[in-house]
Amino acid sequence: MLKAQRHSYIMEKLRAEQKVVTTDLAVDLDLSEDTVRRDLNELDRKKLLKKVYGGALLIKERSSNTFNVHISAEEKKEKIVIKALSLLHDDQVIIMSGGTTNLVFAKFIPEHLKLTIYTYSLPIAMQLSKLPNIELILIGGKMQKSAMVTIGIDVIQVLSKIRADICFIGASSINVKQGLTEVGYEVSVVKKAMIASSDKVVSMFTSNKLNTKMPHGVCELQELDTIVTELDPDDDRLEKYRKTGIKIL
Template identity: 40%
Template sequence: MLKEERHAFIMRQINLHNKVLSTDISAMLNISEDTVRRDLKELAEEGKVLKVHGGAIGHSFHYPFHASNTVYAQEAKQQIAEKTLRLLKNDMVILTGGGTTILELAKRIPENLRATFFTISPLVALQLVDHPHLTVISIGGQLSRSSQVHLGASVINQLADIKVDLCLMGANGFSVQDGMTDSDWEVVQVKRAMIRASKRLAILSIAEKLNSSQRMKVCDLNLINYLITELQPENHILTPYQHLDMELY
């Protein structure tokens, strides 16, 4: 595979999953980790990615408020955000994760909505805090440089003390075979704690992430109440999910 093809593959994986690990790219492309590290170094020098321990993350995910950054599949994420608004009702207690799709939702919260938002994302909290009728509570802990959310035992302990009406989170990997998956063990633990703290769970995901898997399991699909994508529910891409016990939006 040519270097340009490798770079294009790596960028697509980062755009889809926000982060790549050198070991995973090495296995997927059947190339050495040294080659992957050189590729990531070149992409970082070109300003396309940010290198982190063991891999790289995308600029738009790390600096979503920076005017020069474009959000991958932003139009699709905006459509998902608009659909998600249907689930929000007055006086709800809502818990959110982080990521660019959740940020698109936070920008669109109607001014007349009265609700309480808990979030593990400081970026989401900052987006919501000026809303006139929302109570915004940030669940704090160690801030992850790669995922831009609070992680660790402190977060898990705080989540154990609340019960929310609805949890909104993104998915890194999502498939019928493997359920919802992620590549970061600490993120997995926090997502599991978020699910335990919630009466209902909505997953916000662009369709490109469907039928993909990461290394570590978050949960089975039977724990998910809503799957929200940019597609119409009857779209053939959603066929594997149409007969499961979840509502498609």
């Protein structure tokens, strides 16, 4: 089992039971206790759990966010973003779109990472502002109040001058034929610009977005490097996506 999968299992068990025991995890995962302790220590350093003697406890205050934005299916989204953390390392330049999955992701980014992050989402920017080692750039423009994101030509112009390592882009809908699609035209245009400015594109979304379609196209599936869902990468629901060659976490 890959480390990201182990971490996902540990966090899922924590959410269900509020605590985990090292010896029990070793049996469940068929690993040595030393390996489990290393996993727990790593998750503790990332402030995803509280390591205690013999196991770990859930950190419940993680659910808070600056704007008290309602986050549906939050446990699924936490499972997604824990997988995606493996894609981060120091000195990256990152673009983050809006959406509640990216908001959860912002809450889980480890404090020690040194990153430059551009975003057009006010809630995500406020969440990232709590991290001491993040150089944060909020892209200004016309505010779409319903989603608390900036849109328009000013945003496009800023994005056109960025060269990012990774774009973490939310998905309203995704399917094999149409790729990513959006409900709103202006947001779809901004997301196209984000993709054009990034070396790699990662889309994180819950599995209910699979095989659905919205009116406005964002990109073809082949323009994505990686997709991340709460499902096991070998799940049958992802078979059509695996066949395209896209990386699945």
